Amino acid sequence: MIRVFVTGVRLQLLQLMRSGFDISAMLIWPIILASIAFYLLDAKESPHLLFAAALGTAVMMMWAQVIVGAGGALDNQRVFGTLELLVAAPVPLVSTIAPIMIASGAFGIYGLVVTIVWGRLLFGIPVTIDDPFAFVVALLACVIAIGLLGLIAASTFILYRAAFALGVSLQYPVWIVTGLLFPLSLLPAWVGPISWVLAPTWGFRAIKESAFGGSAWPSIGMCVVVSLAYLAVSLVCLAYFERLARDRASFRLA
Amino acid sequence: MPVIEVDDLRRVYRSRTSTFKRGMKEVEALRGVSFSVDAGELFGLLGPNGAGKTTTIKVLTTLLLPTSGKARVLGLDPATQHRELRSRIGYVFGGDRGLYDRLSGLDNLKFFADVYKVPIRDKSRRIGELLDMVGLRGREGERVETYSRGMRQRLHIARGLLHDPEVIFFDEPTIGLDPVGARELRETVAGLRQAGKTILLTTHYMFEADELCQRVAVIAGGRIVAQGKPSELKAAVADRTVIEIETYGVDDRTLDRLRSLDGVASVSFETHDQAQVVLVQAADASLVQPLLGLLDGVTVGKVVSREPTLEDAYVELVREA
Amino acid sequence: MRVFFSCGVTSCRALFGWVNPYVFVPILVVYPIAQILFFAYLGRSAGVESDAFFLIGNTFCAASVAAMFGMGQAIGGERRFQTLPLLMASPVNRLVMYTGRALPTVLIGFLVAAIAFVCGAAILDVHVGRNEALALVLALLASCFTCAGLGLCIGSLGLRGRSVGLFADVMAGGLLIVSGANVPLERLPDAVQSLSSIVPLTHGIEAARSVAAGAGLSQIGGLLGKEAGIGAIYMTVGLVLVVLFEREGRRTGAFDRF
Numbered sequence: 001m002i003r004v005f006v007t008g009v010r011l012q013l014l015q016l017m018r019s020g021f022d023i024s025a026m027l028i029w030p031i032i033l034a035s036i037a038f039y040l041l042d043a044k045e046s047p048h049l050l051f052a053a054a055l056g057t058a059v060m061m062m063w064a065q066v067i068v069g070a071g072g073a074l075d076n077q078r079v080f081g082t083l084e085l086l087v088a089a090p091v092p093l094v095s096t097i098a099p100i101m102i103a104s105g106a107f108g109i110y111g112l113v114v115t116i117v118w119g120r121l122l123f124g125i126p127v128t129i130d131d132p133f134a135f136v137v138a139l140l141a142c143v144i145a146i147g148l149l150g151l152i153a154a155s156t157f158i159l160y161r162a163a164f165a166l167g168v169s170l171q172y173p174v175w176i177v178t179g180l181l182f183p184l185s186l187l188p189a190w191v192g193p194i195s196w197v198l199a200p201t202w203g204f205r206a207i208k209e210s211a212f213g214g215s216a217w218p219s220i221g222m223c224v225v226v227s228l229a230y231l232a233v234s235l236v237c238l239a240y241f242e243r244l245a246r247d248r249a250s251f252r253l254a
Numbered sequence: 255m256p257v258i259e260v261d262d263l264r265r266v267y268r269s270r271t272s273t274f275k276r277g278m279k280e281v282e283a284l285r286g287v288s289f290s291v292d293a294g295e296l297f298g299l300l301g302p303n304g305a306g307k308t309t310t311i312k313v314l315t316t317l318l319l320p321t322s323g324k325a326r327v328l329g330l331d332p333a334t335q336h337r338e339l340r341s342r343i344g345y346v347f348g349g350d351r352g353l354y355d356r357l358s359g360l361d362n363l364k365f366f367a368d369v370y371k372v373p374i375r376d377k378s379r380r381i382g383e384l385l386d387m388v389g390l391r392g393r394e395g396e397r398v399e400t401y402s403r404g405m406r407q408r409l410h411i412a413r414g415l416l417h418d419p420e421v422i423f424f425d426e427p428t429i430g431l432d433p434v435g436a437r438e439l440r441e442t443v444a445g446l447r448q449a450g451k452t453i454l455l456t457t458h459y460m461f462e463a464d465e466l467c468q469r470v471a472v473i474a475g476g477r478i479v480a481q482g483k484p485s486e487l488k489a490a491v492a493d494r495t496v497i498e499i500e501t502y503g504v505d506d507r508t509l510d511r512l513r514s515l516d517g518v519a520s521v522s523f524e525t526h527d528q529a530q531v532v533l534v535q536a537a538d539a540s541l542v543q544p545l546l547g548l549l550d551g552v553t554v555g556k557v558v559s560r561e562p563t564l565e566d567a568y569v570e571l572v573r574e575a
Numbered sequence: 576m577r578v579f580f581s582c583g584v585t586s587c588r589a590l591f592g593w594v595n596p597y598v599f600v601p602i603l604v605v606y607p608i609a610q611i612l613f614f615a616y617l618g619r620s621a622g623v624e625s626d627a628f629f630l631i632g633n634t635f636c637a638a639s640v641a642a643m644f645g646m647g648q649a650i651g652g653e654r655r656f657q658t659l660p661l662l663m664a665s666p667v668n669r670l671v672m673y674t675g676r677a678l679p680t681v682l683i684g685f686l687v688a689a690i691a692f693v694c695g696a697a698i699l700d701v702h703v704g705r706n707e708a709l710a711l712v713l714a715l716l717a718s719c720f721t722c723a724g725l726g727l728c729i730g731s732l733g734l735r736g737r738s739v740g741l742f743a744d745v746m747a748g749g750l751l752i753v754s755g756a757n758v759p760l761e762r763l764p765d766a767v768q769s770l771s772s773i774v775p776l777t778h779g780i781e782a783a784r785s786v787a788a789g790a791g792l793s794q795i796g797g798l799l800g801k802e803a804g805i806g807a808i809y810m811t812v813g814l815v816l817v818v819l820f821e822r823e824g825r826r827t828g829a830f831d832r833f
Contacts, residue, residue, distance in 0.1 A: 007368045011354070011361060018356045021741050032748045036614075039758040040621040081351020085413075088315050089369045090341035096369060162597040169601035172609030181613075182620035246319045249267055249312075 001095045008099025009106065016107045026061065030111040031118050033057050037181055038123045050125045052208055054115040056180035059142065059204045061115075062108030063178075064171045066150035069104040071167020073097060073154040074241075087245065093238045094231075097154055102147030109139065134210035134217065141223035142203025148230035149199040155237035159244070180204050199226055255329075256290035257421055257452045258297075258314065263287045263323035265309050283309040285476035286323070291454055291469075296447040298467030299456040302572055306476040307456035311425045314454070315345045327421060341371060344419035346410050348429035355399040359390055359409050362398060363416065370417035384412035388442065404435030411442060422446065424455040428462065440466055460565040474572040487567045494519055496562050497534040497542055500555030504530055511548045517541050520570055529555065535562065535570060603683075607637030607691035608698075614757050615699055624759060626699040631783045632756030634692040635776045638715060639722040640747045642684035646677060646726025647739040673814060677723040684719035685712075703787070710786040710795060717802040718779030724809025725775050731813055734820035750776055775809070778802040 016022045037053040074097065077083035086096045119125035129135045153170070157163035175181070177191050178200040184191060195201045206219035265284040284306045291297040299307050312318035314327055316336035325332055330339040353362050363381045372380055385391045388408035398406065407427060414422060424443060428436040444466060447453055457463055463470045464484045471481040480487055504523070509532070512521045517537040524531045534545060539559040546554065615629040692711075696703060703711065725746065733739045751757055753767055754776035760768055771777045782798035 003374070004368045007365055011357060011365050014361065015354065015356045021744075024741055025744060028745050028748055032752055036752055036757045037617065039752075039762050040617060040623050042762075079351075080354060081347075081349070082354065084312075084317055085345070085352060085366070086369065088317055088340055088345055089366075090337065090371055090417075091369055160597065162595065162601070165598045165601040169605040169609070172606065172613045176609065176613050176616065182616050186616050186619055246317060249265075249318055 001091060004091050004095045005099050008096055009103045012100045012103035013106060016103065022065075022107070026065065026107060026111050027114055029064070030057055030061050030114045033060060034115040034118055035122075038119060038125070042123070047124075047126050048212065050119060050123060051127060051211070053181060054119045054125060054127075055112070055207050055211060056204060057115045058108060058112035059146075059200050059207065060171075060175050060180050061111035062105045062143065062146050062203075063174055063200050065104045065108050065111075066101055066146050067153055067170050067174070068164070068167045070101060070150040070153035071157050071164040073100050073150075074158040075163050087242060092235075093242055094151070094235055097238065098148065098151050098231075098234070101150035101154060102144055104150065105143040105147040108146075109143065112139075129211045130213040131210045131216065134215075134220070135207065138203070138206035138210045138216050138220055138223075141220045141227075142199070142207055145199035145203050145223040145227045145230070148227045148234065151234040152230055152237060155234055155241050158241060174198060174200060178204065197226065199223065199230070202226060257293045257295075257328060258289075258291035258454060259324070259326045260290065260310070260314070261288050261324040263310070263313060263325055264321045265306075265313065265318065266321045283476055284313075284320070284323075287473065287476070287478055289471045289478060289481060291452060293452055294447070294450050295469065296443070296453045296455065296467050298463040298470040299454065299473055300458065300460065300463045300470050300568065301456075301473035302458055305473045305572075307458075307473055308425055309476075310473070311345075311423050311454070311456055315343060315423050316340060341417060342420050344414040344417070344422040345425075346414035346422065346427055347425040348407065348410075348427045348431075350403060350406060350430075352410055353398045353406060353413075356397060358395050358397055359385075359401070359405075360394040362409065363394070363412060366413045367416045372417050380416060380418075381412075384415055387415075388412045389438075402435075404431055404438070407431060407435065407439060408442075411439070415446075419451075421452045421454070424453065426456055426458070428457070428459065436462075460563075460568045464564045472568060472571045479571045484564055487571075488562070488564050490567055490570075492562065494535045494537065494562050494566075495539050495559050496566055497536055497539065497545065498556075498558045498560070499532045499534070499545065499549070500557070501530050501532055501549065502553040502555070504532060504549070504552050508549065508552060512545060515541065515544055515548065518545075520573065522569060522573055533566070533569075535566065603637075603641060603687045604690055604694075607633070607640075607687060608694045610637065611691060611695035612698060615695075617757075627701045627787050628759075628784065629757060630692065630695045630699055630701050631787060632754070632780055633751075634688045634695065635715065635718050635754070635780050635783065636747070636751055636756045637691045638684040638688035638719050639750055639776055640684075641687040642680045642719045642722035643726040643729060643743050643746055644740075645680035645683055646723050647730040647733065647743045673727060673817060674810070677720075677727065677810070680723045680726060681716065681719040684722060685715055688715050688719070706791075707786045710790075710792045711783050713792070713799055714779045714782040714786070714795065714802070717782075717799050717806065718776050721775035721779070721802055721806030721809060724806045724811075724813055727813030728809060728816060731816035731820050734817065735823070750774060753777075755780055773805060775802075775805065778805070 034054055034057040037057060038050055041049050041053055074083060077086060077097075086093060089096070116125075116127055120127055153167065157166045160166050177184075177187065177195050178198050179195060180200060184195055202219050202222040206216045206223060209219055210216035263284050264282070264286055267281045267283055268279070287306065287310060289297075289299075299310060301307050309318065313320050313325055314332055316332040316339055319333050327339055328342055330342075332339055354365070357365070360381070363384070364377070367377045367381060382391075385394050388411055390405060390408055390412065393401075393405065398409065401409065411427070427443070428439050431439065440462065443453065443455065447466075455463075455466065467484065469482060470484055470487060471478045472487070473479070480490070501523075509521055509523065512518060512532070512534060518541065519535040519537070521535075522533050524533070534541070536545075542557060542559060546557070611630055611633040614633055615626045618624055618626070618629050695701070726743070729739055729742045729746065732742060752763070753771050753774055755763075755771055756776065760771055760777075763771070778798045778801040782795040782802070785795050785798070786792075
């Protein structure tokens with residue numbers, strides 16, 4: 001299964017890198033969102049804040065790439081005609097769909113590079129990383145956690161008539177409740193518990209803490225915890241989806 | 255012991271009649287299908303569009319649960335023992351879909367080799383062998399989106415054989431291919447049978463079933479209407495003569511009159527541009543004059559009498575169903 | 576007239592899958608409201624401007640998405656469904672056909688913005704008086720018209736076999752910043768400020784913000800005129816491009832490429 005997973009991630013990244021649309025979107029949108037954040041937060045005259053905004057924008061893009069991709073993940077496989085081949089394969093469906101989501105999140109690292117370069121060149125934002133090793137680990141943990149949260153979305157959205165639309169609609173709400181560009185203290189108290197179960201919250205914290213000093217390891221640990229929880233839920237959801245598809249002959253498996 | 259056994263298989267599809275109104279529509283795609291396939295046999299499932307061929311294959315390849323009835327492949331139940339069965343069967347379907355267009359042929363094969371758990375030490379060798387077998391060596395590095403339909407179909411076959419399955423299911427593999435491509439594909443399928451594979455092939459091309467299959471089942475309206483060797487099915491109409499009459503403007507009443515003539519087994523017609531060709535299966539050619547007499551008032555063109563083909567047998571069987 | 580309305584209604588039904596509630600609610604209701612809230616909270620965090628600033632800016636952006644994508648889809652969608660060659664071979668008057676398609680995109684854009692504005696205002700506790708409502712409606716309609724014009728320009732690229740969705744996506748993103756929707760124009764570089772004066776939404780947003788600050792309809796007439804004038808220019812350019820690309824497509828066989 002590890003082999004299938006690694007191959008799947010590699011091939012999905014390859015497909016994304018050959019998609020003019022995805023490359024352009026991951027170039028343009030981080031620049032736009034980061035620029036808005038930089039122009040607004042510039043008022044606070046805190047370079048650290050701007051670098052944090054760059055990191056926050058990168059995590060936003062990871063989430064966007066994953067959740068919009070999630071909406072179309074299983075549906076795209078159906079359109080390609082490969083969904084039935086993946087279901088008919090001897091490996092569990094999770095091992096072929098999870099790589100798609102995680103690769104989408106990993107593609108967001110390209111967005112991170114874009115926001116940091118853009119911020120450095122045009123806004124003179126200082127780029128200093130306190131603990132580079134923890135930063136890399138935090139980045140990986142963030143990508144995997146967000147990808148696995150996207151896996152739950154992929155396996156449930158397919159049951160909705162317009163899966164792609166659901167994915168698109170969940171970009172901003174998650175950006176809001178996970179405190180990527182502004183503190184959660186600005187939001188009502190009931191948002192707090194929601195943020196704790198969402199991967200971008202912990203992923204962003206881990207990345208920020210490794211960059212600015214302070215220990216990132218508890219947040220990295222939380223990424224691992226939520227990832228395992230997401231995986232367990234996804235397994236249940238995918239098994240349900242497969243059963244439903246075989247029983248109702250839906251999703252063009254028949 | 256048969257490798258594939260199907261016993262009274264039934265499958266009902268339920269769908270909503272509309273988004274807003276309540277009410278379900280039921281379509282009985284399979285109405286009690288039974289057949290078996292022995293080891294090393296190339297078995298054909300022949301029928302028109304919508305007959306139930308693809309539904310049958312989807313049940314046997316674990317993609318669809320039957321409503322009732324039994325099926326076994328290699329002694330395993332596709333409905334409940336799907337995990338064990340999937341690594342032992344191959345599934346190839348026709349058409350443009352089923353491959354990742356932005357990846358190369360090689361990347362597609364590598365991916366599916368991993369998905370089908372081909373051992374790492376065998377992966378490269380196996381891919382190489384299959385590329386040679388399907389004639390794609392030298393083109394494997396190109397993106398699938400640049401492939402012709404024939405090349406895609408050949409890549410499909412390579413993909414379906416990566417894990418060296420014991421049983422292979424082909425679902426209309428030659429559909430949409432040009433005659434040369436289709437012939438090459440049939441040669442490949444025949445070669446697999448000679449290599450000892452058990453093959454179930456669905457098609458609506460009668461000559462394909464006649465050429466390739468050792469036994470054929472004709473399916474129409476979700477039921478098997480005839481089973482046997484192609485020669486046996488042809489024998490059912492062998493004692494007949496087929497009289498083809500080209501007409502312009504024949505109506506149903508006239509066709510009924512033709513059917514009522516003694517010695518006429520069946521009457522059907524095809525439309526070609528503005529002309530119709532009435533096909534009469536009769537006891538012998540002596541009925542030509544009486545038939546023409548009944549067509550008085552109808553413009554008649556060419557009249558030909560010939561021996562029946564498997565297609566005539568098939569048309570007759572499907573029509574009766 | 577018949578062609579004008581039939582093209583409008585038909586394009587609505589045939590190409591606007593968005594009218595389907597399963598698509599409409601998530602993309603054209605939830606998404607714009609969430610966008611408004613996101614930038615409003617970002618503004619609060621930065622201590623820049625007011626909630627009304629971001630509410631108005633992002634409401635207009637929501638309208639732009641619906642209008643631009645809709646118009647782009649009105650032509651790009653023909654390519655996807657392979658009905659483009661049939662349309663191009665028909666004798667229908669292009670001016671009437673495309674302006675007919677612009678009408679539903681303007682109305683849908685307006686509807687989307689209205690819903691987003693009402694919900695956003697309720698959540699953020701921003702109050703709009705009845706006197707201001709008419710002025711806001713006019714500013715919004717003018718901006719939707721301009722966006723439909725830009726959408727027509729983008730959609731004309733569909734006749735050249737280009738990916739319309741990509742351009743519309745980039746434009747929608749660019750307008751978030753260049754139109755002053757989320758960043759006060761004076762904070763932007765001079766070059767960007769110059770650009771903002773000729774893109775959709777800028778003048779409409781400025782008019783709407785002036786109304787929110789107490790200006791009357793007569794005081795924003797100039798801004799509305801500018802917005803509508805820019806819209807007319809985009810529409811004209813779009814129609815010219817459509818005619819040019821159609822001629823080129825007949826020469827190069829571009830209509831059948833997908």
